[in-house]
Amino acid sequence: MIETREAISEKAVLIGVITQHQDEKKSDEYLDELEFLTMTAGGVPVKRFVQKVEKPNPKTFLGTGKLEEVKSYIDAHGIGTAIFDDELSPAQLRNIENFLDCKILDRTNLILDIFASRAQTSSAKTQVELAQYQYLLPRLTRMWTHLDKQKGGIGMRGPGETEIETDRRIIREKIDLLKKKLKTIDKQMAVQRKNRGKMVRVALVGYTNVGKSTLMNVISKSEVFAEDKLFATLDTTVRKVVIKNIPFLLTDTVGFIRKLPTQLVESFKSTLDEVREADLLLHVVDISHPTFEDHIASVNKILDEIDSADKPTIMVFNKIDAYSHETIDEDDIITEKTKAHYTLEDWKKTWMSDLSTESIFISALNKDNLEDFKDLVYEEVKKIHIQRFPYNDFLYYEYKEEE
Structure with missing residues (x-):
């Protein structure tokens, strides 16, 4: 199973939005739930940030001004984690991480993390691991952002992309393997139900x-x-x-x-x-x-x-x-x-x-x-x-x- 974060008391800020589909009351309810999720995972929510937008920014989820406000608070209070109440796209995840320079989690990642820490049986562990890899696959590029900071030139052409493609192949193979394992488990459980x-x-x-x-x-x-x-x-x-x-x-x-x-x-x-x-x-x-x-x-x-x-x-x-x-x-x-x-x-x-x-x-x-x-x-x-x-x-x- 993919390793989970240690259940230490990480200080985190929670971030949500108010949109045409999610009013202020609903946003508060979701953030209350996100706070409970964070505590269940071993984190300590210290502050909430909410922005009213027509719809989340496709590049950075929040507007630049609100992101600046979040960054100032994170830097001033030594916060290591920012948790967003919606699932972030791979591009949003990468852009926000570059801007805030701290660990970024979204609601999906947080729930998967809790599931991973709670899974006991082979069946539950396999199901959670498959979900984790499916979530990870499209987000692999953010793991290689350190390569963006290197200068180009001889010997610097494409090693990051090569490693990403290698990892993608490994993860796809792992997903296929887990799906086969789950099919076997599903058949066994179906037999149990029949019996x-x-x-x-x-x-x-x-x-x-x-x-x-x-x-x-x-x-x-x-x-x-x-x-x-x-x-x-x-x-x-x-x-x-x-x-x-x-x-x-x-x-x-x-x-x-x-x-x-x-x-x-x-x-x-x-x-x-x-x-x-x-x-x-x-x-x-x-x-x-x-x-x-x-x-x-x-x-x-x-x-x-x-x-x-x-x-x-x-x-x-x-x-x-x-x-x-x-x-x-x-x-x-x-x-x-x-x-x-x-x-x-x-x-x-x-x-x-x-x-x-x-x-x-x-x-x-x-x-x-x-x-x-x-x-x-x-x-x-x-x-x-x-x-x-x-x-x-x-x-x-x-x-x-x-x-």
């Missing part, structure tokens, strides 16, 4: 850090790694669960995120296959997060991309123990009530009441409403189970439970 028989499959999906692994632990009484960090779990975990009289398979999957790198969507095909082949989805949402509605939209977008948006789904609004809202005095007739003032009961009366899918509010951590949650899952799994198995088989499970 699980006709048992009903339920998959936990949702934004990263919404509590899927905690919920998995509570339901299956297993010890799946759970941590309050982005992408705490990369490897797909499958557990057999029995609620009342019905057994089913429960799968914990990698969390989604806004602006998820396309390289990762492609590489994590075998992980996403667990979602594609599931009979029922448990879409877990962190109700305490101020932008949970955007998180739902992001997850639904990815589910749509992998042809899984129409699957039977239960919306699981988690972390009710952490939910808080602003209060309005009863005598206050001036302040307009907004979503920031909604109680959980208020939320239940909004679009959530019109959902065609089932929904429930729980706290996996405190086990609040967990029995109601299990009852709901049981009823949904039971519907699928009865369709799939002869009625006598269902009675058999019921009989075994009574014994």
